[in-house]
Amino acid sequence: MPHDLAPAPEILRVENLTKHFPIRRGAVLQRVTGTVKAVDGVSFSVPAGRTLGLVGESGCGKSTIGRLLVRLIDVTSGSIHLDGADITHLKGEELFRRRQDLQFVFQDPMSSLNPRMRVEDIVAEPLLVRGTDGVACRTRVAELLDLVGLSRGHARRFPHEFSGGQRQRIGIARALATNPRFIVCDEAVSALDVSVQAQILNLLKRLQVDLGLSYLFVAHDLSVVKHVSQEVAVMYLGRIIEIGDRRRIYASPAHPYTQALLSAVPRVGAVSRKGAGRQVLAGELPDPINPPGGCAFHTRCAHAMPRCSVERPELEHVSKGHHAACHLVG
Numbered sequence: 001m002p003h004d005l006a007p008a009p010e011i012l013r014v015e016n017l018t019k020h021f022p023i024r025r026g027a028v029l030q031r032v033t034g035t036v037k038a039v040d041g042v043s044f045s046v047p048a049g050r051t052l053g054l055v056g057e058s059g060c061g062k063s064t065i066g067r068l069l070v071r072l073i074d075v076t077s078g079s080i081h082l083d084g085a086d087i088t089h090l091k092g093e094e095l096f097r098r099r100q101d102l103q104f105v106f107q108d109p110m111s112s113l114n115p116r117m118r119v120e121d122i123v124a125e126p127l128l129v130r131g132t133d134g135v136a137c138r139t140r141v142a143e144l145l146d147l148v149g150l151s152r153g154h155a156r157r158f159p160h161e162f163s164g165g166q167r168q169r170i171g172i173a174r175a176l177a178t179n180p181r182f183i184v185c186d187e188a189v190s191a192l193d194v195s196v197q198a199q200i201l202n203l204l205k206r207l208q209v210d211l212g213l214s215y216l217f218v219a220h221d222l223s224v225v226k227h228v229s230q231e232v233a234v235m236y237l238g239r240i241i242e243i244g245d246r247r248r249i250y251a252s253p254a255h256p257y258t259q260a261l262l263s264a265v266p267r268v269g270a271v272s273r274k275g276a277g278r279q280v281l282a283g284e285l286p287d288p289i290n291p292p293g294g295c296a297f298h299t300r301c302a303h304a305m306p307r308c309s310v311e312r313p314e315l316e317h318v319s320k321g322h323h324a325a326c327h328l329v330g
């Protein structure tokens with residue numbers, strides 16, 4: 001069952017989303033010898049004009065969800081609805097048209113911006129492929145550069161002439177070119193210095209208000225997610241293990257994994273209580289090819305009970321708009 005995050009009209013609904021990657025062996029035959037369940041039955045919705053933060057360790061499947069939503073890769077099963085329309089299996093022209101509503105901001109703007117293209121051509125590209133004429137493109141590029149805090153004089157320069165923060169502004173301008181309604185930001189500030197991160201996060205928040213945008217904000221840094229999200233989903237080995245209102249989750253996380261992640265986030269005023277309340281996550285993320293049975297977190301959980309290794313917990317109600325998948329809940 002999807003977990004509604006708020007009563008506001010939803011722009012995006014994902015139901016039972018699954019992405020399995022086959023593991024192939026052999027130079028010639030390429031036999032399938034196993035499967036990585038990168039995303040394993042994930043459901044959520046995002047209300048219009050809001051941000052869902054998706055957090056978890058590297059390899060938990062959060063970036064795969066972002067790529068599935070904008071249809072950079074195909075789903076194995078499940079459904080994606082944008083504004084009530086099923087976009088799960090769109091192809092060709094239909095997918096191309098729908099993509100203008102769904103855009104992506106990448107982690108590393110340097111590798112996502114063509115180094116041989118001028119900024120004006122990079123930002124105009126999504127418009128040109130949709131048949132916008134040259135004059136209208138130039139006008140729109142100037143508007144977009146203004147919108148993201150760059151000057152019109154930057155239009156003739158190349159990506160290498162900019163700082164990391166400026167390059168991310170170019171990536172955001174390009175994402176905005178088609179007037180999208182929903183943007184997936186995949187670790188969009190992870191490669192930036194902390195002070196520049198704050199500038200880009202504030203830009204994204206301002207654009208959300210001004211343009212009515214909705215975001216899926218994928219990040220491993222919980223302090224960054226807290227800054228931009230109204231709702232938060234925590235992932236572990238392909239599944240959402242806690243989801244709900246950001247204030248509730250940060251104030252009283254219900255899942256031991258979320259508790260451990262949050263205990264590692266530095267807090268203002270916590271310096272004198274060195275190490276107080278810090279829960280160290282034991283071990284590494286298990287191999288996603290062969291995940292633990294029952295609760296996948298039981299190999300690292302300080303509260304694990306015998307049933308945890310055999311019974312997989314489903315998301316249960318914790319409080320209004322807050323669900324967690326743990327046998328300690330409910």
Ligand code: SF4
Pocket residue numbers: 255256257295296297298299301302303304305308313325326327328
């Ligand atoms: Fe820990 Fe068991 Fe809860 Fe999993 S179900 S998080 S192992 S207590």
